Amino acid sequence: MKLHGTMMVQNDQLYIGGMSCLELAQTYQTPLYVFDEQLARKNCQEYMKHFKAKENNNRVAYAGKAFLPLHMCRLIKDEGLYLDVVSGGELYTAHKVNFPMEKVLFHGNNKTIEEIQMGLDLGVGRFVVDNYYELDLLEQFCKEKQMKQAIYLRITPGIEAHTHDYIKTGQIDSKFGFTLTNGDLSECLSNFHQYQHLELIGLHAHIGSQIFDVTPFLDEVDIMMRLVKEIQECYDIQIKEVDLGGGMGVYYTKKDQPKTIQQFCEAIIERAAASCEALGIEVPILVIEPGRSIVANAGSTLYTVGSMKDIKDVRTYVGVDGGMTDNIRPSLYQAGYECSIVTKMRTGEPKQVTIAGKCCESGDILITDVDIKGIETGDILIIASTGAYGYSMSSNYNKIPKAAIVSVLNGEAQVICKRQSLEELLSLEV
CATH class of the missing domain: 2.40.37.10 (Lyase, Ornithine Decarboxylase; Chain A, domain 1)
Structure with missing residues (x-):
């Protein structure tokens, strides 16, 4: 072992x-779970350092679904990370430890009415919107509350990462997000002007989990940066933030050969810079969402x-x-x-x-x-x-x-x- x-x-x-x-x-x-707090904190610090959270204002958002007792939520708060939640329960956990709500990203392909209202009432920083149903509900509730909400649109970029079928989420046939290749996203952007109380500031994609090869992430970067330019030119919408999701693989058995946190982060940042330079656009604020790679080991x-x-x-x-x-x-x-x-x-x-x-x-x-x-x-x-x-x-x-x-x-x-x-x-x- x-x-x-x-x-x-x-x-x-x-x-x-x-x-x-x-x-x-x-x-x-x-049975007893044993949590090595020093290792978890070290991994958080590695992500913050190598993803240039301070120098470039990039963001590391811990994927709470991996492990989110109150103690872990406090740890993430201490280390300065953002937090990715996917349910009212995870959101309430963050609320109970006074996690800064402006640093919360609220995910989910079918948020309930109660969860959406809770997120708005608590002041969630970003809603990651998955479909028209959620767009319409958010617009309705924000209009009633006379407020404006910052959102990301989640897209499915058509990347099939080499991982288990149950944890692949970037391919076209997925329950998540607006599909890029069949015109779903274009239709949404064309009609976005009707959402007067929503501010589209970012895009989100997540291509899967337990991925060992950096290449799919680099492909994702290229797709997302081209999309940033296209949205700016065709729809006059400024995309300021790009969330590349998580999915970095970790060691479980000898067959696993994961990259280091530093290797993943540096590869993504370098590719984003090169891609944006080639496109003639500024590099947006980059966001990643590690979960497993912080707490698994x-x-x-x-x-x-x-x-x-x-x-x-x-x-x-x-x-x-x-x-x-x-x-x-x-x-x-x-x-x-x-x-x-x-x-x-x-x-x-x-x-x-x-x-x-x-x-x-x-x-x-x-x-x-x-x-x-x-x-x-x-x-x-x-x-x-x-x-x-x-x-x-x-x-x-x-x-x-x-x-x-x-x-x-x-x-x-x-x-x-x-x-x-x-x-x-x-x-x-x-």
Whole structure:
């Protein structure tokens, strides 16, 4: 298992943030999410530095859908990032920590009436508008409130990134945005004068997630900059901001070879400058929306090993006390992970096993056919890089309570999400 961030091995035991993973499991029980706060902050700082947030007034907007407890929202606020939200719940989380609303981008392909009104009332900086339905609602509500709202139009640029079908969003056949290649966007821009209470200041596109090649992002830059010039010349609308979305790939297993934050940022900025120079236009304010690449490697999940079932000449199943309720990604789109026993990081006889969850589903498999050292019932197993879309996609399937999260930093642990009790599990039922 590759070590990330503050992970280190001492006397064959794994430590994160200066804390023994064995002691964390014993103190806070399992399943347990462990959040490496130092690594998350470092990643934020790397993005801010290399995307030239200060020098060029560019913006790094954290994609809250990846992981957004109150603690993470405060962290993003501390580090000076913008915030990308996609629901009333995420927006309310930002509101509860007094996140500066002018630095919030409100996404979503079908925002409800209540969510739109909440965003307007709270003073969201940018609505990322996905369709005519939302344009019409925003115009109606802004007219009633006698206000003007800044918006981006989300477009689908026709770029098919090499990633899983479920996380590709830039191709033409997508539920998101105004399609560029079939005239949808042109029609919208031609009629935009009717929206008297909306100010179109930016464009947004997102081509997918877990992308390792820089080339699709460079293609996206070229398309967006040509579009900025076309809109200025044909529709007399000044596009001041261009949001290129997120999707930078991260390491989960040995087959993944991600670029560094610096490589991604520098490539995008250099291409934007070159593209705008060739087009004879000023470089707009650039926005990117990293989520996974900030928190994925900063999160791990601890489990206690339970049953072990050896099917001769087939495989050995090792059951743990969590599963698809705390990490749906392997079941949803066959996501891969690495794991280890926290007290046997360097020693023990390797054995090939399949890590199975406890849910009543044959598809509740966390890792298939992995070599792991000295595994026994009662061991504490760690699965690394679960920081993105682990807790945020967790569920109560089989009426399993949600796990706790502890943030570790400089030898101290802090509970940032409590373990759900059985009474809390039933608290909404009548």
